[in-house]
Amino acid sequence: MIWRAVVYCRCSTEEEAQKDALAKQVQEAEECILQKEWMQVDSYVESKSGTTTKGRAEYNRLFDDLLEDKFDIVVVKSQDRLMRNAKDWYLFLDRLVASGKRLYLYIENKFYTPDDALITGIKAILAEEYSSELSKKINNAHKNRQKKGKVFIFPPNTYGLCKISKGRYELVEDEAEAIRLIFQLAKNYGCGTIADILEENEIYDREGKPFEEEAIRRIIRNPIRCGTIVQNKRHWDFQTKRMVQVPKEKWVVHKNAVPACVTEKEWQEANRAMDERAMAGNVKNCKPESSHRGKYILSGKLKCGQCGAVFYRRYRKKYKDDSYIVEWKCSSYLYHGRRAEGCDNIVLNEEKLFDLLQNFQRDSYREGQRDPMDIVEKVMAFIEKVLEKNQDFQKKKRLEEKLCFQKTLSDRLLDKLLYGVITDDIYKIKMEELEESIKKTEEELERLPDEAEVKKMLENRMYVIRQKLESSFVKKAVVSEMLDSIEAIFVFPDHLEIHFYLEKSRKTAVCCVLPDDFVYQKKKAMECIRIEKYMRENPCITAKEIAGLEGVGLSAVNYRIRKLRRQGKICFDGKGGHGKWIVCDDKEGE
Incomplete structure (x- = not known):
């Protein structure tokens, strides 16, 4: 009878040096099968290390195949190649024996037998203890390295920073300006609104995509923006086999570790504003725990006064062109129509609804009201400052300085030739290189528009940005601020019933009559x-x-x-x- 055998191999760590050891382990196991004149039917080769079987795809495949009639013998180097966990070891043995298969340890040149249960159990416990001690040593080494703070490791694509050498980073100025704008806006607006502003002003992430709301939240929350790196916030716990949070008093904080995009005061102000908005939006002293804003600022707020269903946001294509009209419709109408079980309530045009709510906020709602035009002017002033730093006249100034320096080098070369510091041949070669460089700089300067044209381009762009802010963004921002205090807006065919949260768990309702074009x-x-x-x-x-x-x-x-x-x-x-x-x-x- 020819025995069918399979090989299971695994490296002890995931370091690159272990890859050759893994290949050698596979070769040894295959040679063992040839010597024993068994027939190899499969191989389970795993480069992933681990103290448990979780996440080890090849081991889990082998564990499942024990129940199938695919092989008779499992060949491994030693017991710790399978696992260093006593519980997993006994589970494996239980399935191995129950399925009538055998385990061969080629480094010991013997089969596992039930008589070995005690010895192998002790080995599994010792292996687990070794892994535990190793984990403690690694964690301790991490802590010591973090306390010394010589070299910091964080993602290479961290927005705003660029690695120039080991442990040294510098600011990417364009990205740093975007981060400063984010922190300026964070004092008044949420992450979703900030994402809209950045997209409207064509400010994108490193991949050229619009910023996600969560990405902006991470930028604001991370103290690395003010030059501070916080380490040891969490670590891998060997006993529970999961990441655990470390108490704040044990964190390792390094200030001025990397170049800062904003000051510590600006970072604290932005985070304080985020905390206050979170408290106001989630608690509001009387809001139910089930309150949810949803994807759009009106999501979950608009409810049908006739049937009680929520309103959903929908798009409708215009008849004249390919543009779309955004509308809010009763969900009961969308599911069942206007008759029978449906609803015949009105359809709300989003643009007209925002106009109506903005007028209501200005005329009737006074709590925490701020001047929308003041918001526009502050944002415009900051955006203009950012745009000016990236305009062509700044580039022109740099090129003029570069050209002046190149001509100075030309004079210096001539002086060195006259004083005999360099030979004629070297002078000729260097001057040719320098003249070519001067020519390129002059051509680049000629291609740039003059200062008047650049200023006109800046004014045109600022005009477009202002139009966008005044027409849509500020309107939505003002309404969004008011919606934080609104529990629900009940829609009736001829009016809106707006329910507000007040202090001390009190509520009130205000009626807002709809214009004729709504009904x-x-x-x-x-x-x-x-x-x-x-x-x-x-x-x-x-x-x-x-x-x-x-x-x-x-x-x-x-x-x-x-x-x-x-x-x-x-x-x-x-x-x-x-x-x-x-x-x-x-x-x-x-």
Whole structure:
């Protein structure tokens, strides 16, 4: 009978030096199988180290295959290659014996037998104790290195910093300016709003993508932005086999360890503002624990006054172009329609709703109110400062300084030639190199726009940014600030009922009447009135022309015309599409 054998090999650590040892271990196991004249049917080779079996894919595959009829013998170098954990060792042996398979330890040149249970159990305990001591030594070495603070290790793609040599870093100025802008905005706005501002001003991360809200939160929370590195905040616990948090008093703090983007005072102010907003948004002295903002600032706030369902945000494509209208609709209507189990409440246009809420905030809501234009001016002043540092006239100044220095070098070379410091050949070679460099610098200077043109470009860009801020961002920011104190906005066909949180767990509700263009029935009635007006002014007008004037689809206009004809308000004098429209009120008047 030919025995079927498999090989299991694992290195003791994940260091590069262990890769050759792993290959040698595989070779030894395969040679052992050849010598024993067994048939090798599979190999389980693992480069991942570990004191437990968690995360070891090849071991777990072997453990599962013990239940299958794939092999008869498992060949390993020694017991500790399988694991250094007594519990896992006995689980493996239990499955090995129950499935009728055998374990061969080629370094000891023997099979495992039940008589070895005591000895192998002691070895497993000793191996586990060795791993525990090794873990303690490694943790202690980490702590000593952290206390000395000579070399700091953190992700190489840390935004705002660039590694120049071992343990030395310098600021990436463009990224540092973006970080300073983030900290300036963090005093007044949340991470989501800051992400919108950065995207609107074309400030992106290192991959050229818009900043995520969580990425901005990490930037603000990390003290490395003010030059401070905090270590030993958590460590791997050998007993529990998981990362554990270290008490704050045991943290290792190194100030001025790396170049700072902001001062410590600015870092503390931004984090304090974030903490205050978190407390206000999550607690508010009386908010229920289930309160949730959602993806959009109105998510979870808008509720139907007729059926109690929440409103969902939806997009609708415009008839005239490829742009979209953002609307909020009752979820009951979206699922069931307007009849039967559905809901016939109004549809809210988001842009008009923000205008309405902003007017309500200005006229009726006074708590913590701030001037929106003051916000715009502060943000504009800071953005202008950032843009000026990146403009072409700054580059022009640097190039002019470079050109001046190159011409100075030319004079110095001539002096060295005259005094006999360098030979004619060396002078000729160096001058050719220098003249080529001067020529490139002059060409680069010629390509740059003049100062007046650069200032005009800056003014145009600042104008676009101001328009965006005044039209959308500030409006949303002001409404967002008010929404922190709002429990819910109940939507009715003709009004909004806004429920506020007050101090000492009190609440109040305020009624806000909707304009005519919000109310569905009034809106459709106004459409009918306008259609009658178009027909009075031009009796030969077509439905397609009316659709163009109204900015809606042709089917919607035809529906309104049929309704008006059924109501007897209009009629058509003619046949086959030739004739004219008659508004019945006008006919009766005649």
